[in-house]
Amino acid sequence: MAPAQPSKVTPVVTRDATRVEQGPGTIKFDHVSVTFGRGMDAVKALDEVTLELRDGEFVGLVGPSGCGKSTILKLVCGLLAPSSGTVTIAGKRVERGKLSVGIAFQNPTLLPWLTIERNVMVPLKIVEPFRSQYRAKRRTEFRDRVHALLAQVGLKGFANKFPWQLSGGMQQRANLCRALIHGPKLLLLDEPFGALDHFTREALWGTMQELWMQRRPTVLLVSHDLREAAYLATRICVMSARPGRIICDQDVSFARPRTIPMTYEHDFVALNQRLRALISDVPTT
Amino acid sequence: MQLAKRMHEQMSSILLIMGFFLAWEVLCRMFGVSDLVLPKPSEIVVTLVKQFHGLLPHLIQTVYTTVVGFALGLLVGVLIGGLIGTSRLAYNSAYPLLIGFSSIPKVAIIPILVVWFGAGTVPAVLTSLIICFFPIVVNVATGLATTEPELEDVLKALGASKLDILWNVGLPRTMPYLFASLKVALTVAFIGTITSETIASNQGIGTVMMIASANFDVPLVFAGLLLVSIMGVALYAVSALIEQKVTGWANRKTEFAMG
Numbered sequence: 001m002a003p004a005q006p007s008k009v010t011p012v013v014t015r016d017a018t019r020v021e022q023g024p025g026t027i028k029f030d031h032v033s034v035t036f037g038r039g040m041d042a043v044k045a046l047d048e049v050t051l052e053l054r055d056g057e058f059v060g061l062v063g064p065s066g067c068g069k070s071t072i073l074k075l076v077c078g079l080l081a082p083s084s085g086t087v088t089i090a091g092k093r094v095e096r097g098k099l100s101v102g103i104a105f106q107n108p109t110l111l112p113w114l115t116i117e118r119n120v121m122v123p124l125k126i127v128e129p130f131r132s133q134y135r136a137k138r139r140t141e142f143r144d145r146v147h148a149l150l151a152q153v154g155l156k157g158f159a160n161k162f163p164w165q166l167s168g169g170m171q172q173r174a175n176l177c178r179a180l181i182h183g184p185k186l187l188l189l190d191e192p193f194g195a196l197d198h199f200t201r202e203a204l205w206g207t208m209q210e211l212w213m214q215r216r217p218t219v220l221l222v223s224h225d226l227r228e229a230a231y232l233a234t235r236i237c238v239m240s241a242r243p244g245r246i247i248c249d250q251d252v253s254f255a256r257p258r259t260i261p262m263t264y265e266h267d268f269v270a271l272n273q274r275l276r277a278l279i280s281d282v283p284t285t
Numbered sequence: 286m287q288l289a290k291r292m293h294e295q296m297s298s299i300l301l302i303m304g305f306f307l308a309w310e311v312l313c314r315m316f317g318v319s320d321l322v323l324p325k326p327s328e329i330v331v332t333l334v335k336q337f338h339g340l341l342p343h344l345i346q347t348v349y350t351t352v353v354g355f356a357l358g359l360l361v362g363v364l365i366g367g368l369i370g371t372s373r374l375a376y377n378s379a380y381p382l383l384i385g386f387s388s389i390p391k392v393a394i395i396p397i398l399v400v401w402f403g404a405g406t407v408p409a410v411l412t413s414l415i416i417c418f419f420p421i422v423v424n425v426a427t428g429l430a431t432t433e434p435e436l437e438d439v440l441k442a443l444g445a446s447k448l449d450i451l452w453n454v455g456l457p458r459t460m461p462y463l464f465a466s467l468k469v470a471l472t473v474a475f476i477g478t479i480t481s482e483t484i485a486s487n488q489g490i491g492t493v494m495m496i497a498s499a500n501f502d503v504p505l506v507f508a509g510l511l512l513v514s515i516m517g518v519a520l521y522a523v524s525a526l527i528e529q530k531v532t533g534w535a536n537r538k539t540e541f542a543m544g
Contacts, residue, residue, distance in 0.1 A: 077442035096441070103442040105435045113457050113534040122453060126445045162534065178439075188442070 023055025025218030032085035047243035060229030068244030102179035169200035354413025366425025413477030417470035424466035428459030
């Protein structure tokens with residue numbers, strides 16, 4: 001992709017400084033701080049966070065409650081501007097309204113008045129170049145595209161159902177489809193499996209892994225669940241309690257596709273325990 | 286099964302109405318109430334049928350005035366509601382004024398409207414507009430202002446403009462709120478029209494009732510009331526029908542889901 005742009009952006013300390021990639025899914029946080037409120041009421045949510053996500057990486061962001069994980073997510077999609085420092089995607093500063101990031105929250109937030117098919121189609125109505133083609137292709141190509149994706153996540157035959165006719169896990173599958181339908185280079189997940197029961201959650205990890213391996217977007221997953229992060233991510237970043245800082249940056253190199261039995265093996269459990277200890281050491285607020 | 290249940294509900298509603306009028310008739314006859322005080326339903330119906338030819342133009346006038354006033358109220362209500370529902374600044378700054386405005390008794394405004402526009406159709410239309418737009422404003426604004434922030438975030442992250450969000454999420458989401466308010470607005474629009482006609486007009490059911498009561502023609506007054514409530518129910522039914530088509534999703538009707 002585009003070569004490294006030297007000039008304007010202040011140099012970032014990367015783990016592999018010789019090979020600075022600027023792929024479309026490269027995200028860089030450079031000494032980013034975020035402060036909410038002013039004066040006496042000011043709360044510092046993030047403190048000098050420097051982090052780089054390379055193209056196609058799956059990064060799990062874990063940390064104690066209120067440590068600013070979601071704040072990082074909002075910075076990436078431009079819903080929030082940093083108080084100081086810069087956030088860049090593919091070498092360009094994040095600007096609101098200029099991105100087309102896929103995002104999924106814990107709450108499926110499907111539109112109750114639309115069928116699953118129409119819900120998943122919503123990004124195609126908004127993101128270019130699909131937007132201009134929407135009227136012409138809605139019934140044919142886009143429909144096939146939606147149906148193919150739905151079938152892949154196990155929602156074949158549910159396209160014409162309404163969200164409330166689906167279980168929580170199925171709604172969350174549809175939510176993932178909506179986040180991915182326009183083929184985003186960036187996928188942001190804010191505890192998307194947090195509200196699901198244990199078994200449904202594990203089933204969805206599998207689906208998520210499959211989608212990622214096939215499409216390879218850069219994913220930023222915010223999670224409370226270390227097992228989830230270790231199962232899905234290629235790299236785990238642990239954050240401290242507020243003000244949030246990255247206190248551990250750890251590659252996860254288990255073979256893919258990972259399976260649920262693997263999560264009970266020694267290495268996997270050892271990794272979880274090590275990370276858990278880090279979070280326990282953090283003084284919680 | 287479903288159909289039988291609905292038939293049952295409709296039957297009970299018809300029975301209730303019939304029971305009401307029957308009780309009225311029986312009580313009037315039992316206690317020998319004079320027609321000057323409270324006419325019997327049978328008497329009212331007879332008057333209505335006898336005088337229907339003369340009442341028809343007035344009926345048309347009232348319906349016409351109410352529908353025009355209601356349509357304008359809907360337009361104004363949706364516009365203002367849309368504005369204050371999407372902008373926090375407009376919401377906070379405009380609400381006190383709106384509440385103050387809506388607290389004014391509308392009867393007090395009618396003479397002013399007559400001074401400005403003369404007696405007749407215009408003040409009646411304006412009165413029903415003024416009286417019916419407020420519930421619409423409140424509900425549309427509430428519907429828009431309570432859109433889930435996460436849902437908005439999903440669309441913003443996709444690069445959606447404010448207009449995109451309004452069109453794809455805000456407006457459809459507001460429909461159940463809008464229709465809830467339309468039912469209120471429609472009935473109060475009638476009150477606005479009739480009140481205005483009673484005070485300053487030479488046409489409409491309100492005028493007829495005014496003149497009839499001046500002549501102690503109490504059955505005719507009640508005939509007018511009956512007409513007004515029948516019209517109210519009819520317009521309500523129309524709006525309920527449209528509501529079902531547009532916002533069936535909010536009621537989670539199985540028939541809607543299958544359709």
